[in-house]
Amino acid sequence: MKQLRLAIIGLGNLGRKCADLISADQTTELTGIVKRIVASSDSESKVPVVTHISELAEVDAALICVPPDAVVNVAKGLLQRRVPVVECARFHDEAFVKHKLEIHRSALLHKVPAIVGAGCDPGALSLFRSYFALLAPHGHTETNLHTGVSLHHTLAAEGVKGVKKALATELKSGATLQRYVYVELDESADEAGVERAIVNDPLFLDEQTLVLPVPSIAELEETNRGVTLARLSSPADVGHCSFLLEARFDETGLAARMMLAAAQSLPALQAGAYSPLDLPVGALWGGLRSAGEKKWV
Structure with a gap:
């Protein structure tokens, strides 16, 4: 070639x-x-x-x-x-x-x-927006290009047994706030137990929280952009479909x-x-x- x-x-x-x-x-x-x-x-x-x-x-x-x-x-x-x-x-x-x-x-x-x-x-996000709109032609697209880092929630997650390092972020789509807690675990950590401890912490109970284990928080912090791209079909659209892209990248x-x-x-x-x-x-x-x-x- x-x-x-x-x-x-x-x-x-x-x-x-x-x-x-x-x-x-x-x-x-x-x-x-x-x-x-x-x-x-x-x-x-x-x-x-x-x-x-x-x-x-x-x-x-x-x-x-x-x-x-x-x-x-x-x-x-x-x-x-x-x-x-x-x-x-x-x-x-x-x-x-x-x-x-x-x-x-x-x-x-x-x-x-x-x-x-x-x-x-x-560029890349334009293609996803276009494909989503093609599959759900009647509706609207929501794009959130900023990931907010929550220091308070990060420190709380790092206090959970088995968590070596953590990074808590907040993504707002419309009126809905979701928390994504990335955790780097100790080798002997109970992944399911760590997740239960975080989502049941009173600090996290007010919003939906997703706990995502990652190999390295340091590598994750090198990326500088988070995005959620959602295409929601209108109530009258056949199939009532919706599509969601969630990504974190450099x-x-x-x-x-x-x-x-x-x-x-x-x-x-x-x-x-x-x-x-x-x-x-x-x-x-x-x-x-x-x-x-x-x-x-």
Whole structure:
């Protein structure tokens, strides 16, 4: 399988995450990094670090990892050189439509494909919202993107016998508050007993509490985003279905993962700008599409 040769534009947190993912992926190759100023420390990089895309050879596509207000100009410059692009600027609603149209015009002019909004949100969460709405077309969607950490409840959970460390969070969906208590247990701890002790503690009785054992609280704390995404069908909808996605993740890492998946679909695209909703899910698997279909369908 031929590797997809990718360049990274910008080397902030997002650019570094993209570089790590590309280096770990057998289907892609990092051909170079473009940044405004090349420092002396960049000489230690395993790939070329340059100030302009023209200094790199054999680039199949570029991942744009610059601030949102710089994305359009950077994208147009790359498209002018006939380099396909993937970006994840955070625009929604009419602002996103306007942003996509501007890049679409440039992509058509230079006969190159571009993928916009391929990050965390918009991007991965956009796909879930769309699929949920497709399955429950009449209803409403609730998204809670912030996990609140409760220090008081964390300390109470850590006081339970068998709990080595704990992290208590609160997620509010509409008028409903749920508590999620992540616990790192001692090796000899009784998991069921720990759960009973926490949910029956008077401090936790006022709201629904879920106790979730995890291998490491420290690793969990490294992730910086929690989300609950719920699609609730209207009373008149057939089947009265509802869907719930609950996740905790590193937002920058998820955006980088989505950008890399989107890049896999570029070779099969015609000129123009595309959002994640324009792309078949199979296209995001690139050369692994057949294996993905066999495993997930």
